[in-house]
Amino acid sequence: MEHTIAAVATSMGMGGIGMVRLSGEKAIETAQKAFSPAKKDEPLVHRLMRYGHILDADGSVIDEVMISFMQAPNTYTKEDMAEVYTHGGRMALTRVYERVLSLGAQPAEPGEFTKRAFLNGRIDLTRAEAVQDVVSAKTRAAFEQSQKALSGGLLRKVRPLYEETLAILTIAEAAISFSEDTDEMPADLPERIRSLLGGVDALLQTRSYGKILKEGIRTLIAGKPNVGKSSLFNALMQENRALVTDIPGTTRDTIEEVIELQGIALSMVDTAGIRKTEDLVESLGVDRALDQMETADLILWVIDASRPFEEEDRNIRSLLQGKTAILVINKGDLADDAAVDRLRKAAGDLPHVVISAKHGAGLHDLTDAIFSLFSLGEISEKTDVLLTNSRHMQALEQAKAHLEQAEQDLAAGIPLDCVEVDLRLAWTRIGEIIGETVHEDVLDSIFSRFCIGK
Incomplete structure (x- = not known):
């Protein structure tokens, strides 16, 4: 993520205001090169809006704008950012966008701003996906549910499941490591798996409502x-x-x-x-x-x-x-x-x-x-979060299947190192939901569905 990216973040149709967004190490520097402030001696202040013009390479005015400079790490992406507020309409936005590209910024990929926010640790993957759900919500109820996920509601449900799965996996691995000293299985392991299954199942039971x-x-x-x-x-x-x-x-x-x-x-x-x-x-x-x-x-x-x-x-x-x-x-x-x-x-x-x-x-x-x-x-009547994302549903269903297999194997006296395989797979699947164990190709698939500029 060394390069600075730019994108038109608002609709290219007619409107009162348009916005071009930049993020990256040279975002502020790039925007400053194109911007001519009305008050030349005004200092750069984090998040303070400034009035002026975007100028072309020959010094001619492209558009009258307001601009905001934001310094890392207190930004959406945790990188330096700049947002240029232009007049609405295709031509104003296109000209300003082309100007910042000519100064070295690179076109952003779909969802790249939010992807950077995730990769830089500002948000987890459930909140990143909720950004797109907010944008694409078709009804008030769907919008409100997306806002709950965006504020971390789903994360607060899934992270305890992830941490408990990791704790159980750690216990099992420790028992395997010291198997030469004892043949006993940790006494509370079956009960903890059973309790964890209850938590996973409770969240899965919301998926039919979430799908609707x-x-x-x-x-x-x-x-x-x-x-x-x-x-x-x-x-x-x-x-x-x-x-x-x-x-x-x-x-x-x-x-x-x-x-x-x-x-x-x-x-x-x-x-x-x-x-x-x-x-x-x-x-x-x-x-x-x-x-x-x-x-x-x-x-x-x-x-x-x-x-x-x-x-x-x-x-x-x-x-x-x-x-x-x-x-x-x-x-x-x-x-x-x-x-x-x-x-x-x-x-x-x-x-x-x-x-x-x-x-x-x-x-x-x-x-x-x-x-x-x-x-x-x-x-x-439900005030809590629901599972609305098919990726989350599939991951939890797979985690549940692995936990059930682990529970059955323990009851059947299967060696603990075999049980550990299913526990690790369950931990991996739950971790994929919040982004702790997710693969790059999955991330690419998720963010490719975002709009450019978000």
């Missing part, structure tokens, strides 16, 4: 043609996103949008009506709808309360076996209670709601049904 918070619920609206699928889609979107007519087969392809449902993202997918058809285009839409059913987290199966339960409905019901679904009885205003009850019984044992997508009736009941089905109320 971060990725949302992929929700498919399905049913036979002309039952009101697109009307429901539009009602949930609160706009006319999908074309609605009385002609069956109007929707030929999937339409996707994301809505926020009390802090949870629902990736809504409106599909073509499922039926046998000779129309080639419509048939392709039906095939796509069937494919989407296989990957959906939730299927909203829409039927028409004013029509009888037909063969097409029975075929769709068979496709829902083993899937998470809610029966949505639409056009409830056009049918009496007896007709609705017959449809509900014919559809089988599924949670159901009665709505009128056209008039907006029953949509709150649908929201409540979704929250109940996924226990989403429990997410809002």
Whole structure:
């Protein structure tokens, strides 16, 4: 990390303010070469904003700016840094960025500022990854959870597990080293492994909620043609996103949008009506709808309360076996209670709601049904951190498997040097989460997903 890096850290689109960021041994020196302060005799003060201009090599003004110089180690990267605040817009940012590059700075890689913060010991890997989660959060709940991780919430959960695994590993290695003096296994070793497993498992139990918070619920609206699928889609979107007519087969392809449902993202997918058809285009839409059913987290199966339960409905019901679904009885205003009850019984044992997508009736009941089905109320009640990162989930699952193997081997009287292998692997996997035992290629993969300038 000897070289000084620079990047445009704000959007290149139109805006009030843009920012070019530098970090490295010559960050301040490089920025000073390009900067002409309005008050020439003003001293350089850590974090004090100064007004002036960025000048080109010939002395002409590139842009009017504010600039902040920050001295190591009290910076984001723990290196010398400079931040140049320009007018917003592509041209101002590009010209200032090109100027600092011409003075010796090198273009930053994606996530390189945060990677330097990690490598220089300012933050652990969970907090580094939380930076990107904050940037990419789609909902308020996901944003708040990312902020908890950014403030060290997940680190405070994982580090004790890492340290306890290391302590158990140390005990096992000591016992192996002195095996010539005693054949006894440390008496508390099985209990400590069992207790550690409890801690790992408790954190793993939050992963389903964490996945929903971060990725949302992929929700498919399905049913036979002309039952009101697109009307429901539009009602949930609160706009006319999908074309609605009385002609069956109007929707030929999937339409996707994301809505926020009390802090949870629902990736809504409106599909073509499922039926046998000779129309080639419509048939392709039906095939796509069937494919989407296989990957959906939730299927909203829409039927028409004013029509009888037909063969097409029975075929769709068979496709829902083993899937998470809610029966949505639409056009409830056009049918009496007896007709609705017959449809509900014919559809089988599924949670159901009665709505009128056209008039907006029953949509709150649908929201409540979704929250109940996924226990989403429990997410809002949780004040602690959740596992939201698939890398963390995989590492903890592998650590758990190794700890369980170690526990079983101890109980079976397997030699301690064999048990030590699984303990070491568990320690390595937990350490990967916070960055204590992570490999360079993993780091490269993590930070390559960041935006440039962060």
